[in-house]
Amino acid sequence: xxxxxxxxxxxxxxxxxxxxxxxxxxxxxxxxxxxxxxxxxxxxxxxxxxxxxxxxxxxxxxxxxxxxxxxxxxxxxxxxxxxxxxxxxxxxxxxxxxxxxxxxxxxxxxxxxxxxxxxxxxxxxxxxxxxxxxxxxxxxxxxxxxxxxxxxxxxxxxxxxxxxxxxxxxxxxxxxxxxxxxxxxxxxxxxxxxxxxxxxxxxxxxxxxxxxxxxxxxxxxxxxxxxxxxxxxxxxxxxxxxxxxxxxxxxxxxxxxxxxxxxxxxxxxxxxxxxxxxxxxxxxxxxxxxxxxxxxxxxxxxxxxxxxxxxxxxxxxxxxxxxxxxxxxxxxxx
Amino acid sequence: xxxxxxxxxxxxxxxxxxxxxxxxxxxxxxxxxxxxxxxxxxxxxxxxxxxxxxxxxxxxxxxxxxxxxxxxxxxxxxxxxxxxxxxxxxxxxxxxxxxxxxxxxxxxxxxxxxxxxxxxxxxxxxxxxxxxxxxxxxxxxxxxxxxxxxxxxxxxxxxxxxxxxxxxxxxxxxxxxxxxxxxxxxxxxxxxxxxxxxxxxxxxxxxxxxxxxxxxxxxxxxxxxxxxxxxxxxxxxxxxxxxxxxxxxxxxxxxxxxxxxxxxxxxxxxxxxxxxxxxxxxxxxxxxxxxxxxxxxxxxxxxxxxxxxxxxxxxxxxxxxxxxxxxxxxxxxx
DNA sequence: CGACGCGTCGTGAACGTTCACGGCCCCCGA
DNA sequence: TCGGGGGCCGTGAACGTTCACGACGCGTCG
Numbered sequence: 001x002x003x004x005x006x007x008x009x010x011x012x013x014x015x016x017x018x019x020x021x022x023x024x025x026x027x028x029x030x031x032x033x034x035x036x037x038x039x040x041x042x043x044x045x046x047x048x049x050x051x052x053x054x055x056x057x058x059x060x061x062x063x064x065x066x067x068x069x070x071x072x073x074x075x076x077x078x079x080x081x082x083x084x085x086x087x088x089x090x091x092x093x094x095x096x097x098x099x100x101x102x103x104x105x106x107x108x109x110x111x112x113x114x115x116x117x118x119x120x121x122x123x124x125x126x127x128x129x130x131x132x133x134x135x136x137x138x139x140x141x142x143x144x145x146x147x148x149x150x151x152x153x154x155x156x157x158x159x160x161x162x163x164x165x166x167x168x169x170x171x172x173x174x175x176x177x178x179x180x181x182x183x184x185x186x187x188x189x190x191x192x193x194x195x196x197x198x199x200x201x202x203x204x205x206x207x208x209x210x211x212x213x214x215x216x217x218x219x220x221x222x223x224x225x226x227x228x229x230x231x232x233x234x235x236x237x238x239x240x241x242x243x244x245x246x247x248x249x250x251x252x253x254x255x256x257x258x259x260x261x262x263x264x265x266x267x268x269x270x271x272x273x274x275x276x277x278x279x280x281x282x283x284x285x286x287x288x289x290x291x292x293x294x295x296x297x298x299x300x301x302x303x304x305x306x307x308x309x310x311x312x313x314x315x316x317x318x319x320x321x322x323x324x325x326x327x328x329x330x331x332x333x334x
Numbered sequence: 335x336x337x338x339x340x341x342x343x344x345x346x347x348x349x350x351x352x353x354x355x356x357x358x359x360x361x362x363x364x365x366x367x368x369x370x371x372x373x374x375x376x377x378x379x380x381x382x383x384x385x386x387x388x389x390x391x392x393x394x395x396x397x398x399x400x401x402x403x404x405x406x407x408x409x410x411x412x413x414x415x416x417x418x419x420x421x422x423x424x425x426x427x428x429x430x431x432x433x434x435x436x437x438x439x440x441x442x443x444x445x446x447x448x449x450x451x452x453x454x455x456x457x458x459x460x461x462x463x464x465x466x467x468x469x470x471x472x473x474x475x476x477x478x479x480x481x482x483x484x485x486x487x488x489x490x491x492x493x494x495x496x497x498x499x500x501x502x503x504x505x506x507x508x509x510x511x512x513x514x515x516x517x518x519x520x521x522x523x524x525x526x527x528x529x530x531x532x533x534x535x536x537x538x539x540x541x542x543x544x545x546x547x548x549x550x551x552x553x554x555x556x557x558x559x560x561x562x563x564x565x566x567x568x569x570x571x572x573x574x575x576x577x578x579x580x581x582x583x584x585x586x587x588x589x590x591x592x593x594x595x596x597x598x599x600x601x602x603x604x605x606x607x608x609x610x611x612x613x614x615x616x617x618x619x620x621x622x623x624x625x626x627x628x629x630x631x632x633x634x635x636x637x638x639x640x641x642x643x644x645x646x647x648x649x650x651x652x653x654x655x656x657x658x659x660x661x662x663x664x665x666x667x668x
Numbered sequence: 669c670g671a672c673g674c675g676t677c678g679t680g681a682a683c684g685t686t687c688a689c690g691g692c693c694c695c696c697g698a
Numbered sequence: 699t700c701g702g703g704g705g706c707c708g709t710g711a712a713c714g715t716t717c718a719c720g721a722c723g724c725g726t727c728g
Contacts, residue, residue, distance in 0.1 A: 059403075062399060065393070080420045080427065081424050083420070083613060085420075086419075087414075089420075089439070093414065104436050104438050106431065107424065107428065127394070147391060223615065223616060256618050278415070279417060279616070282586040284589070
């Protein structure tokens with residue numbers, strides 16, 4: 001209508017501004033904007049024109065105050081780029097949607113270290129939080145009204161929040177039994193540079209079967225780390241007959257190293273991963289791995305956090321601590 | 335304090351309830367809950383106890399109305415399980431966080447067909463939307479105040495919203511040139527069951543180099559589809575020397591089929607994917623593919639949607655239409 | 669003894685929207 | 699002519715929170 005677009009006001013336009021501009025009352029503006037009945041077609045057009053002109057957009061806060069409330073869950077993951085996390089995120093999204101909740105997603109990797117990350121990142125618009133990062137979420141010590149938090153993390157940990165413990169122990173025993181039955185006697189376990197409980201558990205499980213497993217630190221737990229470390233192991237431990245990778249992505253690197261070296265998998269060397277990534281089925285041979293039932297993890301975490309939110313469960317209640325075991329998923333690499 | 339936990343009130347407790355329960359005013363409750371100064375330590379404890387007892391949690395709407403507003407972006411993707419989408423989602427998350435925006439994520443795959451998906455899914459808590467699904471987002475025809483929407487989708491399309499066109503055309507020409515120079519003369523293009531512009535463009539590009547490409551429909555565009563279709567092609571077209579997969583995941587299936595058949599890649603048959611998935615580097619040989627610069631896509635979409643939100647750009651403005659080309663990413667499979 | 673300051677707390681107003689209700693006008697039928 | 703009804707529109711109140719300001723009591727100092 002007007003030649004130039006109206007300059008946007010410094011302060012965002014409210015429903016009153018639109019009402020004043022079109023010479024009607026607030027209620028009539030509401031009727032026009034929300035396509036409600038009981039309004040003349042001409043006035044509706046006039047009001048909508050004014051709204052467009054002013055760049056009016058209804059405030060979701062004013063609205064949320066009056067309408068039946070929307071529930072929003074904050075989901076904090078480490079890094080979406082790592083295929084491990086989208087699988088959980090997807091499961092959480094579906095279940096949350098089913099329960100009528102929205103999901104705000106944030107990556108911890110993209111955040112400044114320290115600081116009260118939760119409130120800083122999610123601000124005033126989440127009603128509960130599920131955290132799936134390596135880190136422990138500290139309980140707030142200042143004021144105040146806690147919002148329900150559930151952590152998903154490996155192993156048990158003392159915390160004031162709800163918690164889903166991801167338990168590798170039984171699966172490790174199972175996997176070692178599987179490898180041992182296949183004749184593995186000279187296994188090598190890839191480890192973090194600083195060592196880890198995970199690798200220690202593998203070594204212990206092998207020891208229980210009178211087999212000594214070597215621990216070799218990787219430079220990194222990504223593809224390159226697996227590639228480089230596996231290559232080194234092949235020359236230093238020529239009679240190795242199994243490689244336990246720290247995770248699936250590292251395992252992919254191991255597979256590639258073995259292939260480059262002309263080593264047959266699983267004929268000469270067997271390879272085991274940890275994670276159970278869906279994309280594990282993209283590589284050849286399909287990786288045997290310790291897998292997590294991600295939909296189950298998501299369901300468990302949501303159960304707890306929704307119960308906390310509803311007040312059915314109190315913080316500190318034993319019911320806020322759950323355990324989800326890994327299970328052995330036999331592919332073609334062992 | 336009390337023996338049993340107080341029964342949660344049918345109506346969620348407000349700040350007034352807490353004030354009444356602890357015999358102070360609203361403002362004092364605010365001071366306690368928000369850890370503000372100017373309150374006696376004893377009263378603070380008393381108020382916080384009452385708040386816990388009542389299960390009080392401050393309303394983010396009431397709060398949002400008063401405090402400087404938080405901006406929230408709705409990101410709609412097709413399916414997080416498909417590795418294609420997390421790469422974009424991750425890029426959007428980082429850039430949005432940098433701009434001080436939150437991101438609400440939703441999957442279209444998890445939604446009921448039809449219906450006003452946007453408002454239904456995001457409810458009253460997004461300020462703008464970026465949509466990255468196959469589908470076109472219909473413009474609302476009823477009332478009302480539009481919220482800024484940007485679609486990311488292949489090829490141009492008439493729409494009232496902002497738009498980022500993903501353009502394969504130049505990359506297809508480039509890829510075909512690459513294959514042709516490598517000596518490809520009997521290419522087969524995997525296609526959707528119903529046919530597609532993408533496959534047609536490949537055929538046309540080959541034709542421009544006096545090479546006739548066969549089109550073969552796949553049953554599905556996942557790993558199994560690539561596996562099965564490539565197997566069939568090998569028997570029906572024994573002298574095939576290149577396979578163009580519809581996307582990367584299908585390409586992984588093709589690679590596996592060729593490996594099972596003992597066909598050397600790229601020696602006997604060259605394989606091309608489309609998507610440029612980061613996980614393409616996990617397979618051996620690394621897939622040559624038409625890749626998208628996802629951070630660039632994210633940056634472009636955010637630029638447009640933020641400008642629309644700020645009013646810098648008006649809907650329908652030519653600046654709301656952008657183009658991002660695919661580029662050829664040469665791996666080991668061609 | 670009065671003024672002043674500090675620590676602690678309460679009161680009205682404002683944020684932007686929708687809901688429930690009531691009022692006006694005009695047309696129609698008795 | 700009057701009553702009634704329907705179409706259209708406006709007014710107060712409410713949602714839950716925070717901000718700006720003022721009030722009260724007590725101790726200290728001039």
